[in-house]
Amino acid sequence: xxxxxxxxxxxxxxxxxxxxxxxxxxxxxxxxxxxxxxxxxxxxxxxxxxxxxxxxxxxxxxxxxxxxxxxxxxxxxxxxxxxxxxxxxxxxxxxxxxxxxxxxxxxxxxxxxxxxxxxxxxxxxxxxxxxxxxxxxxxxxxxxxxxxxxxxxxxxxxxxxxxxxxxxxxxxxxxxxxxxxxxxxxxxxxxxxxxxxxxxxxxxxxxxxxxxxxxxxxxxxxxxxxxxxxxxxxxxxxxxxxxxxxxxxxxxxxxxxxxxxxxxxxxxxxxxxxxxxxxxxxxxxxxxxxxxxxxxxxxxxxxxxxxxxxxxxxxxxxxxxxxxxxxxxxxxxxxxxxxxxxxxxxxxxxxxxxxxxxxxxxxxxxxxxxxxxxxxxxxxxxxxxxxxxxxxxxxxxxxxxxxxxxxxxxxxxxxxxxxxxxxxxxxxxxxxxxxxxxxxxxxxxxxxxxxxxxxxxxxxxxxxxxxxxxxxxxxxxxxxxxxxxxxxxxxxxxxxxxxxxxxxxxxxxxxxxxxxxxxxxxxxxxxxxxxxxxxxxxxxxxxxxxxxxxxxxxxxxxxxxxxxxxxxxxxxxxxxxxxxxxxxxxxxxxxxxxxxxxxxxxxxxxxxxxxxxxxxxxxxxxxxxxxxxxxxxxxxxxxxxxxxxxxxxxxxxxxxxxxxxxxxxxx
Ligand code: WT7
Numbered sequence: 001x002x003x004x005x006x007x008x009x010x011x012x013x014x015x016x017x018x019x020x021x022x023x024x025x026x027x028x029x030x031x032x033x034x035x036x037x038x039x040x041x042x043x044x045x046x047x048x049x050x051x052x053x054x055x056x057x058x059x060x061x062x063x064x065x066x067x068x069x070x071x072x073x074x075x076x077x078x079x080x081x082x083x084x085x086x087x088x089x090x091x092x093x094x095x096x097x098x099x100x101x102x103x104x105x106x107x108x109x110x111x112x113x114x115x116x117x118x119x120x121x122x123x124x125x126x127x128x129x130x131x132x133x134x135x136x137x138x139x140x141x142x143x144x145x146x147x148x149x150x151x152x153x154x155x156x157x158x159x160x161x162x163x164x165x166x167x168x169x170x171x172x173x174x175x176x177x178x179x180x181x182x183x184x185x186x187x188x189x190x191x192x193x194x195x196x197x198x199x200x201x202x203x204x205x206x207x208x209x210x211x212x213x214x215x216x217x218x219x220x221x222x223x224x225x226x227x228x229x230x231x232x233x234x235x236x237x238x239x240x241x242x243x244x245x246x247x248x249x250x251x252x253x254x255x256x257x258x259x260x261x262x263x264x265x266x267x268x269x270x271x272x273x274x275x276x277x278x279x280x281x282x283x284x285x286x287x288x289x290x291x292x293x294x295x296x297x298x299x300x301x302x303x304x305x306x307x308x309x310x311x312x313x314x315x316x317x318x319x320x321x322x323x324x325x326x327x328x329x330x331x332x333x334x335x336x337x338x339x340x341x342x343x344x345x346x347x348x349x350x351x352x353x354x355x356x357x358x359x360x361x362x363x364x365x366x367x368x369x370x371x372x373x374x375x376x377x378x379x380x381x382x383x384x385x386x387x388x389x390x391x392x393x394x395x396x397x398x399x400x401x402x403x404x405x406x407x408x409x410x411x412x413x414x415x416x417x418x419x420x421x422x423x424x425x426x427x428x429x430x431x432x433x434x435x436x437x438x439x440x441x442x443x444x445x446x447x448x449x450x451x452x453x454x455x456x457x458x459x460x461x462x463x464x465x466x467x468x469x470x471x472x473x474x475x476x477x478x479x480x481x482x483x484x485x486x487x488x489x490x491x492x493x494x495x496x497x498x499x500x501x502x503x504x505x506x507x508x509x510x511x512x513x514x515x516x517x518x519x520x521x522x523x524x525x526x527x528x529x530x531x532x533x534x535x536x537x538x539x540x541x542x543x544x545x546x547x548x549x550x551x552x553x554x555x556x557x558x559x560x561x562x563x564x565x566x567x568x569x570x571x572x573x574x575x576x577x578x579x580x581x582x583x584x585x586x587x588x589x590x591x592x593x594x595x596x597x598x599x600x601x602x603x604x605x606x607x608x609x610x611x612x613x614x615x616x617x618x619x620x621x622x623x624x625x626x627x628x629x630x631x632x633x634x635x636x637x638x639x640x641x642x643x644x645x646x647x648x649x650x651x652x653x654x655x656x657x658x659x660x661x662x663x664x665x666x667x
Contacts, residue, residue, distance in 0.1 A: 030444020111348025156205025179324025298488025
């Protein structure tokens with residue numbers, strides 16, 4: 001729908017009155033242990049940002065203190081102005097300096113299962129990590145990398161990836177990490193956009209028992225651009241790779257002669273820390289820029305509060321994301337390491353060799369804080385309860401989710417089957433652009449409700465407004481905005497100032513509001529509900545409907561596993577809804593009695609749950625949904641299929657290309 005229509009009120013139809021207060025024992029020891037404490041902290045952070053953020057920043061090491069906490073000239077923020085610090089120092093060296101060098105920083109687990117029936121596991125201490133990052137920083141310097149040079153990283157989830165990222169931070173060379181699932185074309189585009197002339201990669205990476213040929217993809221990308229003059233290759237899978245003399249070098253060869261003396265570079269708080277590309281729904285990927293001091297303080301604080309990290313209480317933290325995404329940047333490395341809690345890095349797939357791999361790992365490593373995505377949770381639901389039930393999950397204390405709205409059905413499964421009704425669930429809403437959590441429950445304070453990401457993070461001034469920027473009423477849908485700057489906010493789109501302003505700030509330029517482009521509402525408990533991207537709110541016969549609520553209703557039907565709902569043009573109603581549904585069981589024969597009865601049953605179910613207006617006109621059963629590599633449903637593609645249009649979207653990033661034809665045939 002056109003963006004402007006998101007401003008009129010969106011019917012709020014999803015009825016949810018289940019509430020889960022934090023377990024009393026948990027609240028008693030938590031950093032934030034009550035709603036009163038949360039409210040007080042939140043108020044203070046907004047009323048006295050200078051004082052509040054100065055205290056947070058003092059938890060870190062600064063070579064030179066800041067002169068001013070924040071300078072705000074919308075849309076440009078500077079945090080900890082004049083201060084100098086280093087992200088690698090605070091993640092690693094500081095722990096060694098404080099006497100914790102022998103504690104585990106990273107627990108790495110390989111995907112392959114060795115002959116003895118167990119996978120390889122490595123524990124890297126802070127001292128190990130300091131030595132390795134210093135050595136690799138010297139390797140980079142030896143290759144001519146200087147402060148400010150963009151280093152491209154395209155690797156699997158191996159320890160050398162963490163080392164490479166932190167080594168870049170050590171010398172002030174911004175990294176640009178590209179997820180290992182991307183193609184040669186994606187590498188070429190990002191290398192050129194970032195003007196990067198060095199790539200760190202692996203010969204291959206393990207994914208569900210087979211080798212992804214990373215180095216081949218790099219070679220292919222390098223054929224299409226002449227920017228790259230150095231490729232450093234980690235030997236991981238021992239697959240054959242072509243070799244370009246003078247350009248390619250083995251990581252282990254370079255490390256063999258590197259010294260471990262490389263102090264952390266003193267960086268300005270606003271020096272560029274990294275670029276991370278986010279695809280967005282249209283146009284070429286945007287190189288989101290994050291800087292040093294603010295990002296450091298923001299990711300460390302949000303990690304501590306959202307996961308209630310307790311360094312001296314045997315906490316073991318596991319985020320299942322890949323470091324190629326912002327979730328991995330902020331919540332595997334940069335936010336977690338300064339909190340001195342071991343962070344797990346797992347190399348491979350969730351169902352290798354069996355559908356219980358994650359739960360086996362939780363039990364073996366005694367994971368206390370676990371963070372994953374709704375798409376993974378729904379996959380586990382589909383694979384069956386017997387897999388988690390085989391393992392002792394009693395170490396778990398907090399369960400997190402991120403990336404897309406979690407439907408109440410999946411939330412309840414996570415709560416019961418994984419959390420044994422004993423673990424607060426933190427549904428964290430944020431973006432690549434926000435650097436860290438913006439809306440989330442705090443596990444010791446917030447009473448949660450399935451499907452809601454609850455409250456603004458401390459330091460975040462969030463509101464739901466209409467097209468004039470005025471707050472809408474309770475339960476009225478509107479545009480989510482952030483009204484004040486926060487330390488971890490993006491500082492721009494690399495090389496594209498106009499697009500930065502246009503994308504995030506132009507809508508409420510006079511007010512200086514950040515616009516994430518999500519639709520939302522606030523319920524009568526003050527909890528936020530994300531309704532989907534602004535352009536996923538559909539006007540059907542004059543009613544505004546959030547696709548996410550219809551999806552949640554469909555997935556609450558016993559026969560369904562996952563659903564995507566989109567709008568398509570309709571002569572009478574303006575727009576109509578089409579639902580693409582994955583079933584728990586086998587697909588019925590198309591057109592059979594069983595098929596038609598189930599479709600009718602699901603439509604009626606939506607009518608009952610949400611009201612007749614929300615009954616989808618089209619119901620299509622499918623084996624799979626078209627998703628981007630980051631797991632986001634390709635909605636534009638589904639809209640075209642529902643409307644019977646030609647496909648306008650580039651589908652080269654689809655894993656399974658035959659899915660488009662299957663979907664077209666499903667109508
Ligand atoms: C978009 C950002 C943040 C790291 C992973 C994705 C959606 C994210 C939630 C959530 C509902 C969510 C939003 C957001 N989203 N988390 N908990 N509930 N929606 O980062 O690729 O930058 O995507 O993901 O639409 O704007 P990203």
